[in-house]
Amino acid sequence: xxxxxxxxxxxxxxxxxxxxxxxxxxxxxxxxxxxxxxxxxxxxxxxxxxxxxxxxxxxxxxxxxxxxxxxxxxxxxxxxxxxxxxxxxxxxxxxxxxxxxxxxxxxxxxxxxxxxxxxxxxxxxxxxxxxxxxxxxxxxxxxxxxxxxxxxxxxxxxxxxxxxxxxxxxx
Numbered sequence: 001x002x003x004x005x006x007x008x009x010x011x012x013x014x015x016x017x018x019x020x021x022x023x024x025x026x027x028x029x030x031x032x033x034x035x036x037x038x039x040x041x042x043x044x045x046x047x048x049x050x051x052x053x054x055x056x057x058x059x060x061x062x063x064x065x066x067x068x069x070x071x072x073x074x075x076x077x078x079x080x081x082x083x084x085x086x087x088x089x090x091x092x093x094x095x096x097x098x099x100x101x102x103x104x105x106x107x108x109x110x111x112x113x114x115x116x117x118x119x120x121x122x123x124x125x126x127x128x129x130x131x132x133x134x135x136x137x138x139x140x141x142x143x144x145x146x147x148x149x150x151x152x153x154x155x156x157x158x159x160x161x162x163x164x165x166x167x168x169x170x171x
Contacts, residue, residue: 014119023160036080037057058088110145111150
């Protein structure tokens with residue numbers, strides 16, 4: 001059985017990853033299952049996250065990568081809506097991701113958005129704090145080998161989704 005492609009959308013909060021996921025799922029040419037940091041974080045009880053946020057979130061993130069691997073092994077395409085950060089419990093995060101998915105077709109897409117625009121989006125959303133994107137940017141993993149890059153500061157989610165499909169799937 002041919003393994004499904006795994007597309008990891010990597011970027012800070014409010015960069016537009018989830019909007020791109022929605023645009024990709026609206027397409028009719030390729031179907032993706034979605035795994036996301038936010039969804040896996042919800043699997044952890046709030047009491048545990050308050051007790052030791054990074055310990056439990058780190059475990060959930062690694063489980064998310066194993067879930068993506070399982071779907072891919074079953075021939076299903078997967079989108080990962082996440083962020084590669086270097087924190088205790090995940091270090092070395094990028095290397096761990098590559099190790100878990102070493103036998104699967106993985107493409108990492110940089111979802112870029114100027115931090116000032118992310119800050120404005122955080123304020124408008126109301127469920128993020130103003131400087132959350134900046135704080136995440138400062139702990140992002142470095143030297144990531146990207147297959148593609150999209151800029152949600154200058155392009156809509158739909159245009160970014162089209163760019164991803166054209167670059168990665170030649171569609």
